[in-house]
Amino acid sequence: MSEKEQEVQPAPWVSEETAAHLLVQRLGDKCTLEEERLDPTVTLDAAVWLETARYLKEELNFETCHLVSGIDRGPAEGRIEVLYSLFSRNRAEWLHVRIPLDRPEDGSLPELDSAAMIWRAADWHERETYDLVGVNFKGHPDFRRILLPADWEGHPLRKDYEYPLEYHGIPDVYRMPGSQLYQPPKEEASPEGGEE
Amino acid sequence: MADAKTPRHVETGFIDVRDVKAIGQSPATDAARLVVDRDPYTLPPAEATPGMPSLVRKLSDSVLITSVDKILSWGRARSLWPMGFGLACCAIEMMATLATRFDIARHGYEAMRPTPRQADLMIISGTVTYKMGLRIKRLYEQMPEPRYVISMGSCANCGGPYWKHGYHVVKGVDKVVPVDVYAPGCPPRPETLIEAFLLLKKKVEQERILGHKIGSLWTPEVTEGEEGPETRRAREQTWHEDAGFNQPMRPNVDEFATLANKED
Numbered sequence: 001m002s003e004k005e006q007e008v009q010p011a012p013w014v015s016e017e018t019a020a021h022l023l024v025q026r027l028g029d030k031c032t033l034e035e036e037r038l039d040p041t042v043t044l045d046a047a048v049w050l051e052t053a054r055y056l057k058e059e060l061n062f063e064t065c066h067l068v069s070g071i072d073r074g075p076a077e078g079r080i081e082v083l084y085s086l087f088s089r090n091r092a093e094w095l096h097v098r099i100p101l102d103r104p105e106d107g108s109l110p111e112l113d114s115a116a117m118i119w120r121a122a123d124w125h126e127r128e129t130y131d132l133v134g135v136n137f138k139g140h141p142d143f144r145r146i147l148l149p150a151d152w153e154g155h156p157l158r159k160d161y162e163y164p165l166e167y168h169g170i171p172d173v174y175r176m177p178g179s180q181l182y183q184p185p186k187e188e189a190s191p192e193g194g195e196e
Numbered sequence: 197m198a199d200a201k202t203p204r205h206v207e208t209g210f211i212d213v214r215d216v217k218a219i220g221q222s223p224a225t226d227a228a229r230l231v232v233d234r235d236p237y238t239l240p241p242a243e244a245t246p247g248m249p250s251l252v253r254k255l256s257d258s259v260l261i262t263s264v265d266k267i268l269s270w271g272r273a274r275s276l277w278p279m280g281f282g283l284a285c286c287a288i289e290m291m292a293t294l295a296t297r298f299d300i301a302r303h304g305y306e307a308m309r310p311t312p313r314q315a316d317l318m319i320i321s322g323t324v325t326y327k328m329g330l331r332i333k334r335l336y337e338q339m340p341e342p343r344y345v346i347s348m349g350s351c352a353n354c355g356g357p358y359w360k361h362g363y364h365v366v367k368g369v370d371k372v373v374p375v376d377v378y379a380p381g382c383p384p385r386p387e388t389l390i391e392a393f394l395l396l397k398k399k400v401e402q403e404r405i406l407g408h409k410i411g412s413l414w415t416p417e418v419t420e421g422e423e424g425p426e427t428r429r430a431r432e433q434t435w436h437e438d439a440g441f442n443q444p445m446r447p448n449v450d451e452f453a454t455l456a457n458k459e460d
Contacts, residue, residue: 168329171367
């Protein structure tokens with residue numbers, strides 16, 4: 001046990017009592033502490049997310065889930081991240097859990113266990129993440145789009161998202177070729193791109 | 197009272213019943229136009245109007261002779277019932293227009309109806325998303341004819357700031373429903389919305405309803421700028437193909453800019 005503790009190198013500003021530290025101790029290499037963050041942030045393996053969520057809720061008193069974010073790193077990096085922002089009034093501390101997922105190249109959605117039945121607040125947040133970024137939350141009680149229409153195609157906050165030219169006969173006059181207001185897309189000089 | 201030397205029907209299109217000399221001079225106005233007393237409570241002394249028949253003089257206080265068409269349009273133009281719904285931040289300005297400081301009730305447009313079936317005016321006050329666009333189309337179809345649309349603000353006019361990167365924004369609500377008046381601004385000030393109302397009032401006043409009904413005794417010539425139910429319906433059917441026909445009125449932007457830049 002003492003050897004394992006020596007392997008873990010927490011950020012200097014995180015005291016050993018913080019939940020992030022406990023989590024790293026408990027999960028070992030499946031959980032790493034991120035440095036240079038304002039709040040304690042850990043990167044977690046998706047396979048252990050559900051049991052870790054229960055542990056955080058029941059043992060570490062993280063009773064509120066404030067936010068679920070989805071981050072698309074683009075097809076080059078091939079990674080999509082889901083970030084859960086948790087807060088514990090009892091411990092008076094934040095914990096951000098970042099879960100990297102593989103970004104399938106065939107267009108299918110990456111999968112993650114839903115935490116909506118652990119924190120009920122995560123329900124709509126996960127639906128929003130599915131709606132805009134495209135993450136399939138398994139075990140979600142009411143899994144459907146929340147902001148966009150039910151028949152919308154694609155997930156708009158993906159880096160390689162292509163804007164629709166029309167929706168049910170309503171044209172996008174600036175994008176539809178042949179329209180009077182058609183604006184041809186500009187040639188992007190920067191090699192990085194996707195920064196729109 | 198207006199200047200007696202100026203024939204009032206020349207200015208207003210109306211004939212004063214006491215202005216006997218005006219009657220018969222212009223057959224076009226005589227045929228179906230009206231007799232209106234702008235100030236019915238003040239009659240000129242009998243010496244000033246020697247030719248006026250006594251009966252006309254007696255009745256001119258209380259009798260108004262006009263065409264039904266004209267009085268219908270007169271009434272409709274001054275009592276439009278907007279549908280009460282807001283889409284985005286423009287709705288805040290619309291609420292301000294309704295409230296005491298700007299008080300659109302002065303013009304008779306304050307009766308916001310919560311259902312499209314009682315409304316004849318739709319104010320598109322804000323960003324129209326594709327999701328909402330379909331609902332706006334349905335609401336518009338539920339409104340009884342004749343119905344009018346004011347497009348309020350840049351988002352509803354042309355997509356506004358979302359014209360390029362808004363994957364979800366309708367690039368102008370005129371792609372969904374035909375628009376009568378566009379109010380520019382982001383958001384438009386209440387004065388702009390009031391100006392849009394007044395432009396719409398002019399448009400409604402020009403319409404002739406009964407003259408277009410089948411079997412009516414008198415069918416007026418539809419001059420350019422006038423609009424009846426048939427022409428309007430035809431325009432609604434082909435508005436997206438024939439944008440040049442009967443251009444919607446636009447508020448005079450330059451005039452507003454001059455007013456805004458003017459210093460007291």
